[in-house]
Amino acid sequence: MNxxxxxxxxxxxxTYKGGKSKSEIKPGADLIKLSSNENLLGPSPLAIAAIRESIDTLHEYPDGNADRLCQAISEYYGDRLSTNQIVCANSGSECLEMIIRAYLDEGLECIVSTPTFMPYVIFSKKLGVTVRDIPLSAESYDIDIDGILSAVNSNTRLLFLNNPNNPTGAYLNDSDVKSLLDQLPDHVVVVIDEVYRHFASADDFSEATKWVNAGYPVIGVNSLSKAYGLAGLRIGYLYANERISAYINKLSRPFFLNTLAINAGIAALQDTAYISSTVDSVLSGRAYLFHEFGRLGLKCYPSQTNFILVRPSMGAEAFVEGLLEHDIMVRSVANFGADGCVRITIGKKEHNEALVKALENIL
Ligand SMILES: Cc1ncc(COP(=O)(O)O)c(C=O)c1O
Incomplete structure (x- = not known):
């Protein structure tokens, strides 16, 4: 035996390979990074001030269970979520990993719909779990509700829904989600990963709080890496009913969130001006880029996120390379299941204009 x-x-x-950093791509170059769906406005000024204020206390351990951050998240949601329903973690990715460890094991199954965020698959396979993929439809990337329901068996424990979805940008509406929840058997918990929810402007976008509060076995997963502009600090949280949250919280490590992350996270959640300018900037950038992509004949998919999926006729790799020659980083997403497609993060006005200028050259 070995x-x-x-x-x-x-x-x-x-192992999951995230998008590359600027220095991994072209050390020293002044790149515009539109490849990792970050907030190009930079971190919230209140978060930066909170970090500065915390520096002198770094010899002390942080709050054991990130209680103050859970409290701030609960205050953000008002009467929709109580502190006991919230579990903080060292990123949205860690929330996903905790959920997978809590519900899955060798011999059990989960369901995903690719193209989607691949850690659902990668983390599950590390536990020997069988992953059933019920792909989104080939042309328009729509969810196959009947296909998902027919893939459920007595070993199924988790269904992953990414709403809005990375990398397609599509969203699920209330009636899609309700139809799934009403037809799933009791032994299936539904994970709704909504790390891009701030950018969903559709009236019928379905937020997970609604289903948690209606009593369904739903877990919402969120991150402070996207709209909150704190990807470098690694902060995420999940919420569910109190029983599910207490169960998942058993997997927390001691002092898992550092002091800077806790204090910056609280400040970012309270910085409503920063979040509204982030959302305004993404929504106006999204409208501008759709218009320009249309003018340039670049095929793109509707988006409710801070990125747009495109299908360049020259092929994904040539497109990525062509933009890199103009010092713009975008991401080919074949490894998400979207062959031939590229995902482009929406930046600030000047970034979006530089992108369009570069596209005029390479297309
Ligand atoms: C759909 C989705 N879920 C979760 C995450 C995890 O974010 P983080 O680990 O930075 O909190 C990402 C990051 O790209 C994502 O796209």
């Missing part, structure tokens, strides 16, 4: 490898499925598992 004592170095106990779990062959872990040995064979892939």
């Amino acid at each position: 004592i170095e490898i106990y779990k062959p499925y872990l040995d064979n598992a892939k």
